[in-house]
Amino acid sequence: MTSQTHDTTSHGAAGRNTVRALEIMADVAELPSGERDAQIVAACDGDPALEREVRGLLAAAERPHGILEYPIDGTSAVTLSAAIHGALAESYVIGDEIGRGGMSTVFRAREHKHGRDVVIKVLDPSIASLFGPDRFLREIRIAANLAHPHIVPLLDSGAAGGLLYYVMPFMEGHSLRQRLVEGPLPLEEARTLLLDVASALAFAHDRGVVHRDLKPENVFVASGHAYLLDFGIAKLLDDSHPGGDGGTLTKPGLPLGTRRYMAPEQFFAADEADARTDVFAWGLLADEVLGLRLSPYAASIPVGATADRAARPEVPASLRELVRDCIASAPGARPASMDVVLARLGADPTCTPTDVPACPPSAAASSARPRVLARRRWPILAALVAVVAAALVWKWKTPAGEVDVGGLREPLAMSVLRNETGDSSLTVIGRYAGDWVTDGLQRLGSVRVVSWSDALVASDRAEREGRPLLDALRDELQAGTVITGTYYRLRDSLHLQARLVNVRSGQVVATLLPIVVDKDRPEDAVSQLRDRVLGAVAAARDAQVSALPDVARNPPSFSAYQAFNLGFNQFLAQEYGEALTSFREAHRRDPSFTVALLLGARAAWNTRQIALADSLVTLARGQASELSEYHAASLRYFEALLQGEGARSREAVAKAAAIAPNSRAAYDHATALLNAGFAREADSVLGRMNPDQGEMRGWSSYWTQRAHAAYLLGRHDLERTQAQTLAERFPDRRVAQVLEARALAASGNLRALDSALVAWDALPVSVYWSRGSALVVAGEELIRRGRTSEGAAYASQGVQWLTNRLVITPLDRGHRFWLGRALYSLERYAEARPYFESLAKEFPDRTRYRGLAALVVARLEGRDAGMARLGPVDPFERGLHEFYRARVAAVSGEREQAILLFTSAAGHGVDGLTWEIASAFRDIEALQSDPRVQALFAVR
Numbered sequence: 001m002t003s004q005t006h007d008t009t010s011h012g013a014a015g016r017n018t019v020r021a022l023e024i025m026a027d028v029a030e031l032p033s034g035e036r037d038a039q040i041v042a043a044c045d046g047d048p049a050l051e052r053e054v055r056g057l058l059a060a061a062e063r064p065h066g067i068l069e070y071p072i073d074g075t076s077a078v079t080l081s082a083a084i085h086g087a088l089a090e091s092y093v094i095g096d097e098i099g100r101g102g103m104s105t106v107f108r109a110r111e112h113k114h115g116r117d118v119v120i121k122v123l124d125p126s127i128a129s130l131f132g133p134d135r136f137l138r139e140i141r142i143a144a145n146l147a148h149p150h151i152v153p154l155l156d157s158g159a160a161g162g163l164l165y166y167v168m169p170f171m172e173g174h175s176l177r178q179r180l181v182e183g184p185l186p187l188e189e190a191r192t193l194l195l196d197v198a199s200a201l202a203f204a205h206d207r208g209v210v211h212r213d214l215k216p217e218n219v220f221v222a223s224g225h226a227y228l229l230d231f232g233i234a235k236l237l238d239d240s241h242p243g244g245d246g247g248t249l250t251k252p253g254l255p256l257g258t259r260r261y262m263a264p265e266q267f268f269a270a271d272e273a274d275a276r277t278d279v280f281a282w283g284l285l286a287d288e289v290l291g292l293r294l295s296p297y298a299a300s301i302p303v304g305a306t307a308d309r310a311a312r313p314e315v316p317a318s319l320r321e322l323v324r325d326c327i328a329s330a331p332g333a334r335p336a337s338m339d340v341v342l343a344r345l346g347a348d349p350t351c352t353p354t355d356v357p358a359c360p361p362s363a364a365a366s367s368a369r370p371r372v373l374a375r376r377r378w379p380i381l382a383a384l385v386a387v388v389a390a391a392l393v394w395k396w397k398t399p400a401g402e403v404d405v406g407g408l409r410e411p412l413a414m415s416v417l418r419n420e421t422g423d424s425s426l427t428v429i430g431r432y433a434g435d436w437v438t439d440g441l442q443r444l445g446s447v448r449v450v451s452w453s454d455a456l457v458a459s460d461r462a463e464r465e466g467r468p469l470l471d472a473l474r475d476e477l478q479a480g481t482v483i484t485g486t487y488y489r490l491r492d493s494l495h496l497q498a499r500l501v502n503v504r505s506g507q508v509v510a511t512l513l514p515i516v517v518d519k520d521r522p523e524d525a526v527s528q529l530r531d532r533v534l535g536a537v538a539a540a541r542d543a544q545v546s547a548l549p550d551v552a553r554n555p556p557s558f559s560a561y562q563a564f565n566l567g568f569n570q571f572l573a574q575e576y577g578e579a580l581t582s583f584r585e586a587h588r589r590d591p592s593f594t595v596a597l598l599l600g601a602r603a604a605w606n607t608r609q610i611a612l613a614d615s616l617v618t619l620a621r622g623q624a625s626e627l628s629e630y631h632a633a634s635l636r637y638f639e640a641l642l643q644g645e646g647a648r649s650r651e652a653v654a655k656a657a658a659i660a661p662n663s664r665a666a667y668d669h670a671t672a673l674l675n676a677g678f679a680r681e682a683d684s685v686l687g688r689m690n691p692d693q694g695e696m697r698g699w700s701s702y703w704t705q706r707a708h709a710a711y712l713l714g715r716h717d718l719e720r721t722q723a724q725t726l727a728e729r730f731p732d733r734r735v736a737q738v739l740e741a742r743a744l745a746a747s748g749n750l751r752a753l754d755s756a757l758v759a760w761d762a763l764p765v766s767v768y769w770s771r772g773s774a775l776v777v778a779g780e781e782l783i784r785r786g787r788t789s790e791g792a793a794y795a796s797q798g799v800q801w802l803t804n805r806l807v808i809t810p811l812d813r814g815h816r817f818w819l820g821r822a823l824y825s826l827e828r829y830a831e832a833r834p835y836f837e838s839l840a841k842e843f844p845d846r847t848r849y850r851g852l853a854a855l856v857v858a859r860l861e862g863r864d865a866g867m868a869r870l871g872p873v874d875p876f877e878r879g880l881h882e883f884y885r886a887r888v889a890a891v892s893g894e895r896e897q898a899i900l901l902f903t904s905a906a907g908h909g910v911d912g913l914t915w916e917i918a919s920a921f922r923d924i925e926a927l928q929s930d931p932r933v934q935a936l937f938a939v940r
Helices: 002-028 033-044 048-061 074-087 125-131 134-144 176-180 187-206 264-268 275-290 305-310 317-326 338-346 363-367 371-391 424-444 452-465 469-477 522-541 558-572 576-589 594-606 610-622 629-642 646-659 664-675 679-687 701-712 716-729 735-747 750-760 771-784 788-808 813-825 829-842 847-861 863-870 875-891 895-908 913-919 921-927 931-937
Strands: 092-100 104-111 116-123 156-160 163-169 219-222 225-228 412-414 481-490 493-502 508-511 515-518
Touching (some): 002 033, 074 163, 187 225, 187 275, 275 338, 424 481, 508 522, 558 576, 629 664, 629 875, 788 813, 813 847
Antiparallel strands (some): 104 116, 116 163, 481 493
């Protein structure tokens, strides 16, 4: 016992010596050599061992062959920029240098193929000549195999012009270092970022990769989340991994890393680094982010309990303890892995039930109890479960009839989870899980559930008799779906895996994401399991969500699903801004919920937040390996849509629609076909869909597209029927009246049109699809069909109605748009100009507004002025931009150019083509006799 006490004391003294040595080194590192020696002697105060340690640390850090300390002069950087520009000119436009490290330089660039901004990291040739390309190539291999929501993904890599490079997405945001310039972060923001970094490191460690250079400069912050960068000096723990160190890339004694964030063992030999090295760096990062000042590097203040409490008193003690443990000088005194760090973060008392998945719903309550009680309550709980089971056993009666929704057949039963730990004392965990999950299912109130007492007795009987567990629950309890799984121990962690199985069909309804917690916190695993099961059941029972292929295969947490479900309902109501917020919240609560990113991107698109949509799609691309075939095709569709590549977007969404013919993808396919003029095929796709099932249920725009298809096919009675159906089902969707007015005008039924307009006059007026817009659309349709005087009369009524409304609300955007359209159709171009010009000025990102302004300018001032007013093309609206270029060319008498541009626009696809063709009649009437134009605008 005495020996052990002595060893512990020595170890503590050595640790304190190292901390003091690091503190002194930080103080003297930047001093001139003449001043440094005197400062070291004075600071060490006659302690020769401490002085030797300080000088050893300085010598190790200043070796000339340290990779990250190798200087790159300005001339080299300029030469490198010119070289990479020439080497990659066919694929990229190289922009400004945005960062530089010891072995590489980072440039912003524009990718030709997809028209998107990217980041290109280039190995400096001087580094390659000195140390070879192996380390950079290995960085590429590492990055390519680390697909995690909080690790910036690799898009491409290669060699060109003798230069090695790789490409990453450009994301709007800033480094954590830039964020920290403003001071310590608010607690909740800090916790989110630290959780993100910890989860990324845990993922990398699980794949045998140690980062070794974690610091604020290598953490990127975007949309409130953190993303890990730069695996340039990462170490592969297992030499069998591709690109492993193999003893060749890290020389003994070579210091690698950034001195400020290096663990003590890194100073002497980087090849000694393991996962605990990153744990140390994470602790320093957390110390800085939280502003705790626990680290000897933080500030020149005493390090101890007093200073500790003085800095950020709102930070809970458990979090301070975690940070202090992580920055222990001895590796063995730190948390053994990032999984342990994550588990302790999740158990923090500041967690709330919305902090999923980092903080399970029960963590706040369970973590408030002393750990010794958490460990000791298992025997008590086991006895309690046994007593309850014995006292409450009764035969469960199956109600008549079974329900099978989304593959989930009722009633549900929870089995005893199989104990694979090898420790029989832990068998109670499987029983506790069954009881707790069953309780949660019963609380849902919307699903029939086998009581836990029945399921427990049946599970135990099946084990005694050697019967298959699933068969027993099906035959004895008439269960339709069973939640089953296993749990096992791995070093210091407890792993739990589960799935939902339809025992009638044998179909796996959902495979839950693996759950990993600290071995001493099994209640956290059970809490997370309950949350995951409830999420899977809720998703499967929601007819709209269950229609999304494979959403329930890797179900979200229940908390995330709740936010997702709210967003889905908001999206159906076309409240896209609110839906965007909800979808992003769903992904925040569960970063594995990639489908929430896709729908968030769609909502951002619909609110014209194109940069955000692109960012969300980029994040989804980083998690693409987790997507089903359906959602992978949907992701490709959206990527092509953002780049304005019509043919590629139609091809991708057609594949998704083939997998799920009644999904939103099928609707998108039909819309894309309409935007390219393929009305017959679009009508066929829509006709095969059921608007009362799955994703289409509650989606009003389905009827809008059906009316458009009928209009293009010349079936105006059917067009009117579809518009009336829309009005009956969705009385608030005023577009229905405008669609009906168009159908009546197209069929020449002016008596019915007049009656309808009188009836609609009682409807609210301050809306986009107003009575005024119905008059304009009807007038345009009649003029286009040769009934000029009648059409002009309706358009003139529209001018009067809209003018009167604008006296009351002069800035109403919709009224200004439709008034400009009415005046344009009446050839009153000078009067239309101020309305279109004001819209283009207020909304410069809207190609349609700029295009209308360009048309009136071209008619009044000539082609060049019109083209200048149209402005540059937005990649995602390339088709619409070319359509307006064609119209400007047409009104300027450039017949061949106009036909060429119309043809190109049709290839890309024109958003809202049906409306655009109808409103462009004044511009294309001179081309109508050309057979090429007739073929181009003919119904296909």
